[in-house]
Amino acid sequence: TASGVEDYHRCRFYYFCKHGLKLRPLRTAGLDVSRRGILVHYVLEQLLTSYGSKGLSNLTAEQRRGEIHRLVVDYVTRVMGGFEDKSPRFRFLIGRVEVLLDTLVEHLARELAQSQFVTAACELRVEDSPEAVRPIRIPLSSGGGIQVGGVIDRLDLYRKDDVTYFRVVDYKTGSQSYCLEDVCEGLGLQMLLYLYAVEENGEAKFGPHL
Secondary structure, eight states: OHHHHHHHHHOHHHHIIIIISOOOOOOOSSOOHHHHHHHHHHHHHHHHHHHHHHHGGGSOHHHHHHHHHHHHHHHHHHHSOOSTTOOHHHHHHHHHHHHHHHHHHHHHHHHHHHOSOEEEEEEEEESSSTTSBOOEEEEOTTSOEEEEOEEEEEEEEEEETTEEEEEEEOOOSSOOOOOHHHHHTTOSOHHHHHHHHHHHHOHHHHOSOO
16 A cells, blocks of 8 residues: 555564554554544545535535534444443544534535535545556566555546546645655655556546546
């Protein structure tokens, strides 16, 4: 995956432990940064799938907050064992996530309503499967090669004059910056790798002239 490439360049021993031995740190059943990010991804995916990129703006503020609350409760119930045994702190943090999501979805709806781009896919897999975009293959000096795939949070399309323009959107709940120096060191490659994969192999799924 694209994140695996970055793990390898940051620390090869860490890469071996995480991707080779499949070691994972023990985590408490709380709402850490990773779980918060997964929850935000889940709610955005479900809303865009249900209402489309243009339909979000038709929701009233009350409807939007109600849908966000419903999806958060659904996720916590199915994935995290419900609220019954959770602490007041956990409930407080969940409430903060709902406030964050309300602001995020409001701004997202406004942006998509005035944009000519339309969301074509959420959680789009880049892998060797019929419903996915094929991953890119990077040749090695030894004569072999590696395939780099992953999951694209959102792909938007805009069609004009028989040409299809696309943009790849990656949700980040924290801060993220990009610089050329990082790219040269093998870091910050995720967006570039996804853009390259869609440009090279996306026509089979999204049509010609991409």
